[in-house]
Amino acid sequence: MANTKLKEAQGRANLNVVTTNPIKTTAYNDINLKEWKNYPEVKTDTFWQFPTRLRTGGHSNEYHGNYIPQIAQQLLQRYTKKGDVVLDLFFGSGTTGIEALNENRRCIGVELKQELVDSVSQKFSQKELVTDMNLICGDSASDEIVDKIQARLEVMGEEKAQLLILHPPYDDIIKFSDKKEDLSNCSSTEEFYDLFEKVAENGYKLLEKGRFAALIIGDSYKNSEVQPLGFECMDRMKNLGFKLKSIIVKDIQGNERAKGKTANLWRYRALAGGFSIFQHEYIFIFQKV
Secondary structure: OOHHHHHHHHHHHHHOOOOOOOOOOOOOOOOOOHHHHHHOOOHHHHEEOOOOOOOOOOOOOOOOOOOOOOHHHHHHHHHHHOOOOEEEEEOOOOOHHHHHHHOOEEEEEEEEEEEHHHHHHHOOOOHHHHHHHEEEEOOOOOOOHHHHHHHHHHHHHOOEEEEEOOOOOOOOOOOOOOOOOHHHHHOOHHHHHHHHHHHHHHHHHHHEEEEEEEEEEEOOEEEOOOHHHHHHHHHHHHHOOEEEEEEEEEEOOOOOOOOOHHHHHHHHHHHHOOOOOOEEEEEEEEEEE
């Protein structure tokens, strides 16, 4: 009888034992919040500086106008989990895709130029192009692209993407192609805004609720006047239903090549024209609510 009562008491005691989970994460990343001090490499401030462009891990700088890989690293660590799908609607030379695979994520990239899609494909193995990396040649502002991306998501076992990255041309500063669908070929800045909004709308449809989007963009100078591309595109995304979470200013001086050869010329132009030389771009962080 005594042994029976002892076992019953032990059983009741065991019911009161709570197993402590050593991991505490959010729904959108793998950062263990119980060890939050152990992530010094993850930025949480609004001013980002990188002295040079990362050139390792499969990255190169053969394509003028791509954003630096360190931005992708930060976005993936903050806003995705391993295995998540990242959707990049201005894929370019593949910075997002390369870093997604480096960080054990998956990616769907949409690029307007077929020759660039063919070139970027060479950066990935045949296995990666089947399992984790989907490249689509198409117009990110079109209605048809939504169905194409949705079909790729289904093949990857997903209904929606878990992170959206938008790095559009900065209006007509750099001409990327001769295609009329190219945002860098818009006849006016207002047309650029309208076409960008269509791309962002498609991205909104394809993004999972509660997950994040990043807009990487700088401003332009046209007709002796600053064109605030970043803030207008930010407003267009807010109007679509995105909730603005952060405005990050990034120092672009580490991006530039041969800066010393043109610095004096631009300084003269600035002094003569009454404007300032851009040394920053923006990273706007949004959440789909």
